[in-house]
Amino acid sequence: MFDTAEMLKIFQRHRGNAIVVPGRGGRHWTDISTQPNRDVPLGDPAMGGHASFAFGLALALPKEKVVLFD
Amino acid sequence: MSQSNEAQLSPETVLREIKKHGVTHVVWLPDSETNWLYLLMKADPQLTLVAVSREGLAFSAAAGVSVGGKTPVILIQNTGLMESGDSLRGWALGLNIPVVLMVGLRGWTRHGVTQDTAADYTEPFLNAFGIKYYLVENDADAPRISVAFDEARRTKRPVAVLVGDEFHGFNR
Numbered sequence: 696m697f698d699t700a701e702m703l704k705i706f707q708r709h710r711g712n713a714i715v716v717p718g719r720g721g722r723h724w725t726d727i728s729t730q731p732n733r734d735v736p737l738g739d740p741a742m743g744g745h746a747s748f749a750f751g752l753a754l755a756l757p758k759e760k761v762v763l764f765d
Numbered sequence: 766m767s768q769s770n771e772a773q774l775s776p777e778t779v780l781r782e783i784k785k786h787g788v789t790h791v792v793w794l795p796d797s798e799t800n801w802l803y804l805l806m807k808a809d810p811q812l813t814l815v816a817v818s819r820e821g822l823a824f825s826a827a828a829g830v831s832v833g834g835k836t837p838v839i840l841i842q843n844t845g846l847m848e849s850g851d852s853l854r855g856w857a858l859g860l861n862i863p864v865v866l867m868v869g870l871r872g873w874t875r876h877g878v879t880q881d882t883a884a885d886y887t888e889p890f891l892n893a894f895g896i897k898y899y900l901v902e903n904d905a906d907a908p909r910i911s912v913a914f915d916e917a918r919r920t921k922r923p924v925a926v927l928v929g930d931e932f933h934g935f936n937r
Contacts, residue, residue: 747825
C-alpha cells in the first residue's frame with residue numbers, strides 16, 4: 696500500500712520554497728511541513744476541485760511554484 | 766416595440782462594470798450566448814480568461830484566484846449553476862470567497878410565463894443557498910453589477926447577477 700505520509704516526507708526534502716496544496720494529504724502534511732505559512736491545507740471542501748483551485752492559485756501568483764497533491 | 770428593439774444589456778457595459786471593480790480573472794464556461802462579451806474580454810490585456818470544462822470547477826478555480834490575491838468573476842449559465850451546488854457550497858461559501866457570479870438566466874421572460882424550467886428553479890436555488898442576487902436586463906440596470914461587487918466584498922460571500930437579457934445584447 697502506498698503510504699501518503701512517507702511520500703510527503705520525501706517530498707518535503709525537495710519542496711524548496713513552493714506553495715503546497717496538500718489536498719486530502721493535509722492531515723499528514725501539517726505535521727511534516729517546515730513552512731506552514733506557505734501551505735494551503737483545505738481539507739476536503741467539496742466533491743473534487745483541488746486541481747482547479749491550485750490552477751487558479753497558480754494563475755494569480757505566476758511567479759510562485761505551486762505544488763498540488765490531489 | 767419589438768423585443769429586438771427594446772433596451773439591451775451590451776457586452777461593453779458589462780465589461781466596463783467588471784473592470785471598475787478590479788476584476789483580473791474571468792472564470793467561465795465558454796458558450797455561444799456570451800460570444801460578443803468573450804471577444805471583448807479576449808482583446809483586453811488586463812483580463813485573464815480561465816475557461817473551465819464544467820461549471821462546478823469555476824467555483825474552485827475562482828477560490829484559488831481569490832486566495833492568490835486577485836479578483837475573479839464567474840460567468841456561467843443558470844443550468845450550470847444548478848449543477849454546481851456542491852462546489853458553490855464548499856468552495857465559495859465554505860471559504861468565504863467574495864466573488865460575483867454573472868449568471869445567464871436561461872428561460873427567463875419579463876412576462877412571467879416561462880417555457881423553460883431552468884428559469885423557474887434559479888431563484889429558489891439561490892435562495893436555498895442564501896445567495897443574494899440582482900436582476901440585470903439592460904444597460905440602465907448595470908449599476909446593480911456594482912452593487913453585487915460591493916456586497917460580495919463587504920460580506921465575503923458570493924453574490925449573483927442574473928443576466929435576463931442573455932439572448933439579446935450578449936449575442937448580437
